[in-house]
Amino acid sequence: MPEPPLPEEITPRDLHPSARNELKTLSKENAENVARHLAMAARVIDEDPQLAYEHALVASRKAGRVAVVRETLAIAAYAIGDFALALRELRTYRRISGKDDMIALIVDSERGVGRPDRALEEGRTVERSALTPDVRVALAIAMSGARLDRGEFELALGELEIPELDPDRAFEWSPALFSARAAVLEDLGRADEAAFWTQRAEVAASALGLDGEFDEIIVEDGLIDDPDLDDADFDDDLADGQDEAGLDDAESAEDDDQDAPPAAGPADEAAADAPATEEAEEVSGRSAEDDA
Secondary structure, three states: OOOOOOOOOOOHHHOOHHHHHHHHHOOHHHHHHHHHHHHHHHHHOOOOHHHHHHHHHHHHHHOOOOHHHHHHHHHHHHHOOOHHHHHHHHHHHHHHHOOOOOHHHHHHHHHHOOOHHHHHHHHOOOOHHHOOHHHHHHHHHHHHHHHHHOOOHHHHHHHOOOOOOOOOOOOOOHHHHHHHHHHHHHHOOOHHHHHHHHHHHHHHHHHOOOOOOOOOOOOOOOOOOOOOOOHHHHHHHHOOOOOHHHOOHHHHOOOOOOOOOOOOOOOOHHHHHHHHHOOOOOOOOOOHHHHO
């Protein structure tokens, strides 16, 4: 598969500094190229998820052992509906990074492949008190969706009973949380309560300056521009960098069976089968309409 073209205006500095820092293990040239593909994936993920996936796939072939690369590919795979591939990449990301910050997407991807029971099991593997509020809210919404998949409406409502469910305060996660609660209440036939939480979601969105449209799971964006850092900073950081594990660009894509990024697109059977054989370890998410 040929690499998708990169517009000249996309530079490494379009990637968040923390993400660029993860690329220091690569050679300077490779790091810059990977950074540009990651930045491009972040730029187009909403309007053209397939193109974002193609850029993320290129990055994964050049830097398969870098956590942010596997995270980006997982998000892009999720966005195009390849939930099996998303699970594979999320588990690899979790193993490499040691973080649980993508647990909600893991739960929702399990739902996507038709395994709500497994989704609930995954969600119970983490200590929720150790999660940041946004991740905890995203997980609650995903867990509620899994309950809905099983027809457990009261339990779905219970999953959303978390401290962050405060109708009088608005945070970045509030519109999605309020909307999810409204959707479950609607399913339960509690129309008046559903209307109340729908109204609170709209008020929260307005207070936050949103346009009324929001995802149920809010993914922390690590792929944004930082005007305080320029290309020179990135060049200096990478001046002494080496390819990861001493591999060149071609060899870095050849990893072990668990870490290797997919060699083909979303239809690749090996990628689709991978989640069934991997150990379960560990936002973007479904819309409120999907969860309903």
